Amino acid sequence: MAGQIDIDDQASFTNLGPGEVLDSIPDEADSGFHPLSADGLVPISQGNPEYNIITACFLAGLGPLADGTAIVSVLKNSTGSCSTKAKFIAFRAFMEAVARKNGGVANVKYGWFPGSKEEIKRIISLGFSGREVEKFANEATSHGVGVHLVPSNIPLAAALGAEPDEEGLRHLLLCRVIQGNPEKIVSGSRQMYPSSSEFHSGVDDLLSPRHYIIWSCSMNAYLLPSYAVTFRSPHLIPRGIGLCPRPGSTWVSFAALLSILSESLDPPRMNMILKTYSEFRRREVRRDKLVRKMREVAGDDLLKHIIKRYRGADRVIT
Structure with a gap:
């Protein structure tokens, strides 16, 4: 598998002005099957440079x-x-206003947002709402109370968090995100606003962020849905195969655990776990081998921390 690709590094994206990103594209329209439809969404076909990059x-x-x-x-x-x-x-x-305040740099990135089909259609039509803030507020690994997005080069956590529809399809939004001057927000924080007028957004790590956090007060100013991606994957099963199969117990499914681990592990280590998980899904290895691989790569301390946090939040992931 090729290494990570960052949309923000692609010249055909980063060299576009803000107006060009949303230009209509009648010559590239695709009349094929599109399960996700909403006002303003135009299909783009294979072979289109944007399609290829995304x-x-x-x-x-x-x-x-x-x-x-x-x-x-x-x-x-x-x-x-x-x-x-x-x-x-x-x-x-808003991008120009943030740039004036931030030394001429708006610091605009692309970020993935996972959701159900209906949720994404609602966001496209009406914008982000308190529902998108609340869905992260009670997560044990949330970084503040705001809309959480995943950087464009690490879509795994977003893919795992996307809800399958009645056809088994999953949907993601790829949004433009005005970061401005971000501040670090620790895991489990209940922060809801910038800590001072100096900051515009939040991240989990200033040098290598895995979460972009946009506060509710600016979510429809600093977020612009640009693309919607629909995909199908046999590996992303509904939550239910977990580490502790006792009925009624507090446990974390493999799907939920992979999503959380993807926020903490670097790509080489995460891919080691994902390779074994794929083999497990194909029934080529037993469950105990997958658990051993997780313990070997992630370490018992991290796994215990994840499970403890979920149990501390009285969560049952099924």
Whole structure:
């Protein structure tokens, strides 16, 4: 599997002005099957440079789980409707305002946001709401109370967090994120606003962030949904196969554990676990070998910490 690909490093993305990202694309429209539809979303076809970059970035970030994962569609948010155009104009205004305050740099990145089909359609049409803040507020590994996104080059955690629809398809938003001057937010923090006027957003790590946190007070100013990706993966099963199969016990499923581990482990170590997990899903190895591999690579201290935090929050992951 190829190494990670960062959308923010791609010239065809980073060299675009903010208006060009949302230009309508009638010549590249794809009339194929698109299960996710909402006002303003325009399908783009294979062979389109944006399609190629987004899908390459997504699949590379899945590591071994990319095998068997199929991209069903990529949709682009266009300025075809008045409301979408107004959102774009507002986003550009906030980007320029943050840049003036932050030494000329708005620090705009791309980030993945996972959700159900209906949730993503609602965000495209109406914007982010308190629901998207609340879904992270009670997570044991959350970094503050805000909308959490995953950097474009590590989509695994987002993919694991996407809810399958009635057809077994999962959906992600790829958003432009105005970070400005971010501050570090520790895991488990209940912070809801910038700690001072100096900061605009939050991250879990200033040097190598795995979480972008946008506060509710600025979520529809600093976030702009740009693309919607629909995919199917046989490896991302509904939560239910866990580390402790006793009915009624407090336990963490493999799916939930992989999602959390992806936030803490570097790609080489995460891929070692994912390779064994893929073999487990194909019934080539037993459950005990997968558990041993997790313990070997992640270490007992990290695994115990994860399970303890979930139990401390009275969570049962099933």
